[in-house]
Amino acid sequence: GAGVSQSPSNKVTEKGKDVELRCDPISGHTALYWYRQSLGQGLEFLIYFQGNSAPDKSGLPSDRFSAERTGGSVSTLTIQRTQQEDSAVYLCASSLGSYTDTQYFGPGTRLTVL
Amino acid sequence: SQQGEEDPQALSIQEGENATMNCSYKTSINNLQWYRQNSGRGLVHLILIRSNEREKHSGRLRVTLDTSKKSSSLLITASRAADTASYFCATDQKGGANNLFFGTGTRLTVIP
Numbered sequence: 001g002a003g004v005s006q007s008p009s010n011k012v013t014e015k016g017k018d019v020e021l022r023c024d025p026i027s028g029h030t031a032l033y034w035y036r037q038s039l040g041q042g043l044e045f046l047i048y049f050q051g052n053s054a055p056d057k058s059g060l061p062s063d064r065f066s067a068e069r070t071g072g073s074v075s076t077l078t079i080q081r082t083q084q085e086d087s088a089v090y091l092c093a094s095s096l097g098s099y100t101d102t103q104y105f106g107p108g109t110r111l112t113v114l
Numbered sequence: 115s116q117q118g119e120e121d122p123q124a125l126s127i128q129e130g131e132n133a134t135m136n137c138s139y140k141t142s143i144n145n146l147q148w149y150r151q152n153s154g155r156g157l158v159h160l161i162l163i164r165s166n167e168r169e170k171h172s173g174r175l176r177v178t179l180d181t182s183k184k185s186s187s188l189l190i191t192a193s194r195a196a197d198t199a200s201y202f203c204a205t206d207q208k209g210g211a212n213n214l215f216f217g218t219g220t221r222l223t224v225i226p
Contacts, residue, residue, distance in 0.1 A: 033213070035216075041218060042216045042217050042218040042219055043202070045213040045214070056213065058213075059213065089155070091156060091157070093157075099213050099214055100144055100145060100206050100214075102147070102159045102162060103147075103157075103159065103214065104159070105149075106156050107155045108155050
């Protein structure tokens with residue numbers, strides 16, 4: 001079936017604006033993750049959704065960042081009042097079970113804050 | 115931090131040669147995974163090795179895990195130009211946070 005998809009693939013915004021990034025996980029995957037990757041760096045964990053449990057938000061860098069997962073499927077990562085340091089590639093992944101299972105990644109959204 | 119560290123940061127080899135990348139981590143784990151990333155976009159899972167395993171093979175990939183040294187290695191044999199990518203190890207934390215910790219990656223360049 002289809003893999004993880006993300007939209008938009010690229011987003012350029014002005015400092016102070018809000019942005020929404022979307023992730024469609026693989027159908028049937030109960031776990032969904034958001035990561036951030038700055039240029040030339042490793043992945044920084046942001047948030048983890050597992051089924052109907054409360055999400056693990058421990059990686060969100062500030063209260064400007066929030067995420068929702070509606071109906072256990074699609075997820076939206078929202079960044080309010082964007083700053084230049086928010087510029088990065090935002091990657092979404094899903095897995096069949098828990099975070100220890102193989103994670104399948106989307107192509108990412110490249111966010112540029114001017 | 116649980117974050118793994120890959121070594122070397124960058125590796126350049128000729129096609130046909132073997133490439134070895136290492137990963138070190140800090141605390142006890144349940145398993146360790148290796149991922150590959152092309153062009154700064156999505157990662158692709160390569161192989162998972164559990165803490166009670168010492169070696170695992172998948173095609174041209176060979177992964178070893180030494181839990182006493184908290185280290186793992188990824189060997190790619192008979193490299194191809196198409197293997198050019200960044201390679202990341204990812205670990206979970208036994209009894210700890212509910213997420214994987216990714217290292218900073220090794221950038222492999224295979225010269226045709």
